[in-house]
Amino acid sequence: MAKVVKIALAGEGGQGVQSIAEILAEAANEEGKNALYIPNFGVEQRGGVSIAYVQISDGAIGAPKFQRADILIPLSPRAVKRTKMHAGRETVYIYDNSLVQEAEVNDNIVGLQYNDVTPPCPAAGEPNPGSAPATSVTAPNKDLPQDMIAGDPKTCSFTAPGPGVNPADIPAEVKKVIAIPANDIAKEELHPRVFNIIILGAVIAATEVLPLDSIKKALETKLGDKFKANPALRDMNYKALERGYQTIKGAM
Amino acid sequence: MAEVSLQGEQRVFMTGNEVVAWAALAAKVDIMYGYPITPQNEIMHYWTRLAPKYGKRFLQTEDEISAGFTMLGGVMTGRKAFTATAGPGNVLMQESAVMAEMMRLPAVFVIQQRGGPSTATVIYAQQETTLTAFGGNGEGHRIVYSTSTHQELFDYTIKAFNAAWTYRFPTFVLGDGYQAKMREPLTIYDPGEKGLELVPTEPMVGENKPGKQFKYLRNTYNTEDELYEVVMDNQRDWDAMAPKVVEWSEKGCEDADIVLVTHGVVSRAALGAYDLLRAQGKKVGVFRPITIRPFPDKQLLAAVQKAKKLLVAESAYGQLLKLVQGALYGAPVEIVPVLRPGIGITTEELVEEYNKL
Amino acid sequence: MQELKENNHLQPAMPACWNEETKPHKFCPGCGHGIILKALGEAIDELGVKDQVVFGCDIGCSLLSWDFFATDSVQTHHGRTTPVITGMKRANRDIVGIAYMGDGGGYAIGSQHLFNAAVRGEKITIILCNNCNYGMTGGQMAPTTLPGMKTETSPYGRDVEETGYPTKGPEMVAAVAPEGAYVARGTIANVRQLKGFIKKALENQIAGNGISFVECLSSCPTNWRTNAKKTWEFVEKEMAQYFKVGELRTPQVKEG
Known part of the structure; x- marks a missing residue:
């Protein structure tokens, strides 16, 4: 029976946990692995803690959600409190120890919790003109109004300083606890918008099921056009990815 | 306008709602009728994105009652039509569903179950099984087909149209919010290329042929005897059809002391638990009805001949349980229910429940 | 005709699209449904669209028309005839879809369908029989029951303070329908005019202009407990005083 790696990410709406999960699952799928990603979603369009469940395996994957995560990554003080039930003895626990406020909601991120949001429609292709009528499921949906499907991984980081995570909230009996000041790194060394890419790098280092290159490929698929227009953006994302990866590698 | 044709087999990674839209396209559906309700909305979202490219249509109605009845109108003109809903919308759609039952209309409903009763949650449940x-x-x-993977969601949505148009009973694909929103890989294909024939449709009314024989379609009868005949005719058709349509899956029941009985997405947890427990040498089996109606009662009875106990697990308070109890009435096997209304059931929980036995 | 004379009895001329085998029809003596359906039948005949017609009927007395015409016919649920015919027309634009219903089906249980079909400008024809009460169920108050009118559920007369005023359906449809709509109110007291309205309503659908809606003031002597004279007076005077007969919307003639 193939091992299933269970990853739970949690954060405030707008921190981009669902984007991280999506890229992770897509990268695993591209690597030929089985992947399952499910967001939690409720009726609230914003506010509240958002959790993403990702499972990766070489074999079959069971229930879409799970009790105990192999890797649990709460990214805000509230998320730390909300995800206690997913921490177990085998859990590698990664949290952001930046000194941020309890919660900050950005109006621009309405809908990011995947309530009724239609994600980009990568499979909706155009029929090939001329040749045998067919549907290509790899071609992007170019003829659609782009604002309906556009996929900037909308992220934000916390800007207002605060007390950060209360150490008393960190579960005691886990395999390993790693703190990464991703929010501070993003803000001070890179750019607030690549906060979630740092986390993505951290996840890759912690899970050890996917090569870092697979994430680069996935980013290229998602943001290729933007990278082409602005190569500095690519560098920034790759740097963030490496930074997150190395921080965790060092701590493991 | 391009004909729909999915060339070759293609591995894709998408949400269940998107899968349903693609399956409807693969089944060469002509028109979808719908009314927004979470968690089925993206079926409409994807359909409205895909449909116009292939000359397919969509109508957003004023409510689920109308979505159901407009679909019946579409079906009566011989067009392949479907709708999708959930929760309170499913309640409203029952009215059109009963008309389809009485008039033997090949209507297809996709249900993405959410929590109940009332508005409850938009997330997930198996509380709409009954x-x-x-x-x-x-x-x-x-x-009623209850699916558990995206592959099944694709396969059985196509199958639902075929079953509906072959047997002329309304057909439901019973999914849930988890299946609607989660993403996993599956292979989509053109049914024709796989040798899977799409059952042709035919108009019941509205065919413009001079000198045609007109038809009366009705659901009201004047006398008890008239109704009795119609109902019994339907019952006989159903009895003849049921063995051909009933589907289930089972694993390890031959030597199992304990059999896990689940349906839909909870079956994934059961299979996960099966693998873990068998790896420990435990004699466990799994049984899963794929058709909730017709229910595989004979097959279940046969599968649990050797079992001492059944663990019936569902994200509802006893809906699958009642069907199982009915099927096994009088059988010397203890039924242990694991009832979690409106909440997911994980592999770990099932292993825990098993270990408690 | 010769044959009829020879048999020494004279039968009224039936529209060709009626199903003779189901006549005499099933409505009560003095009921207005037969008159409306005759006007509809003649309009269908004159337009020669019998084979394209799908006739949908509701629940309530209109149900009794389920085998009235020698055309494709669908009897649906209470209030749901509008969406069934809408669904057909959306799936197959070649049909001539007629939704036939009473005031309960159109203005109460199916009002959201009527309203939204009007807003969307569905290219169907809706014909609604207004007889001021729920006939089939034994004469209860309907959305169209006149102020002060006694019914089984308003035995002291309809109290508008408690139950509001009678629904003015054509006025509502006319107010919300987009350009291309045809909306009229006719009466069984003027069959020639009523037939004209219904014919225009069918033509408007065939031209693909928009929604076509005709309300028909009708009679229910059984539940009104009226004799012939009183029945006629009620339709001609009392109903027509509240419900104004005439055309409310006609599509603009396209130039060129």
């Missing part, structure tokens, strides 16, 4: 399978007045007949 409603979907038996929600009407009278004793109408309907086929």
Whole structure:
């Protein structure tokens, strides 16, 4: 029976946990692995803690959600409190120890919790003109109004300083606890918008099921056009990815 | 306008709602009717993105009652039509579902179950199992497929159209919010290329042929005897059809002391638990009805001949349980329910429940 | 005709699209449904669209028309005839879809369908029989029951303070329908005019202009407990005083 790696990410709406999960699952799928990603979603369009469940395996994957995560990554003080039930003895626990406020909601991120949001429609292709009528499921949906499907991984980081995570909230009996000041790194060394890419790098280092290159490929698929227009953006994302990866590698 | 044709087999990674839209396209559906309700909305979202490219249509109605009845209108003109809903919308759609039962209309409903009763949650449940399978007045007949993976969601959505148009009973694909929103890989394909024939449709009314024989379609009868005949005719058709349509899956039941009985997405947890427990040398089996109606009662009875206990697990408070109890009435096997209304059931929980036995 | 004379009895001329085998029809003596359906039948005949017609009927007395015409016919649920015919027309634009219903089906249980079909400008024809009460169920108050009118559920007369005023359906449809709509109110007291309205309503659908809606003031002597004279007076005077007969919307003639 193939091992299933269970990853739970949690954060405030707008921190981009669902984007991280999506890229992770897509990268695993591209690597030929089985992947399952499910967001939690409720009726609230914003506010509240958002959790993403990702499972990766070489074999079959069971229930879409799970009790105990192999890797649990709460990214805000509230998320730390909300995800206690997913921490177990085998859990590698990664949290952001930046000194941020309890919660900050950005109006621009309405809908990011995947309530009724239609994600980009990568499979909706155009029929090939001329040749045998067919549907290509790899071609992007170019003829659609782009604002309906556009996929900037909308992220934000916390800007207002605060007390950060209360150490008393960190579960005691886990395999390993790693703190990464991703929010501070993003803000001070890179750019607030690549906060979630740092986390993505951290996840890759912690899970050890996917090569870092697979994430680069996935980013290229998602943001290729933007990278082409602005190569500095690519560098920034790759740097963030490496930074997150190395921080965790060092701590493991 | 391009004909729909999915060339070759293609591995894709998408949400269940998107899968349903693609399956409807693969099944060469002509028109979808719908009314927004979470968690089925993206079926409409994807359909409205895909449909116009292939000359397919969509109508957003004023409510689920209308979505159901406009779909019946579409079906009566011989067009392949479907709708999708959930929760309170499923309640409203029962009215059109019973008309489809009585008039033997090949209507297809996709249900993405959410929590209940009332508005409850938009997330997930298996609490619409009874409603979907038996929600009407009278004793109408309907086929209900309960899926557990995206591959099945694709396969059985196509199958639902075929079953509906072959047997002329309304057909339901019973999914849930988890299946609607989660993403996993599956292979989509053109049914024709796989040798899977799409059952042709035919108009019941509205065919413009001079000198045609006009038809009366009705659901009201004047006398008890008239009704009795119609109902019994339907019952006989159903009895003849049921063995051909009933589907289930089982694993390890031959030597199992304990059999896990689940349906839909909870079956994934059961299979996960099966693998873990078998690896420990435990004699466990799994049984899963794929058709909730017709229910595989004989097959279940046969599968649990050697079992001492059944663990019946569902994200509802006893809906699958009642079907199982009915099928096994009098059988010397203890039924242990694991009832979690409106909440997911994980592999770990099932292993825990097993270990408690 | 010769044959009829020879048999020494004279039968009224039936529209060709009626199903003779189901006549005499099933409505009560003095009921207006037969008159409306005759006007509809003649309009269908004159337009020669019998084979394209799908006739949908509701629940309530209109149900009794389920086998009235020698055309494709669908009897639906209470209030749901509008969406069934809408669904057909959306799936197959070649049909001539007629939704036939009473005031309960159109203005109460199916009002959201009527309203939204009007807003969307569905290219169907809706014909609604207004007889001021729920006939089939034994004469209860309907959305169209006149102020002060006695019914089984308003035995002291309809109290508008408690139950509001009678629904003015054509006025509502006319107010919300987009350009291309045809909306009229006719009466069984003027069959020639009523037939004209219904014919225009069918033509408007065939031209693909928009929604076509005709309300028909009708009679229910059984539940009104009226004799012939009183029945006629009620339709001609009392109903027509509240419900104004005439055309409310006609599509603009396209130039060129």
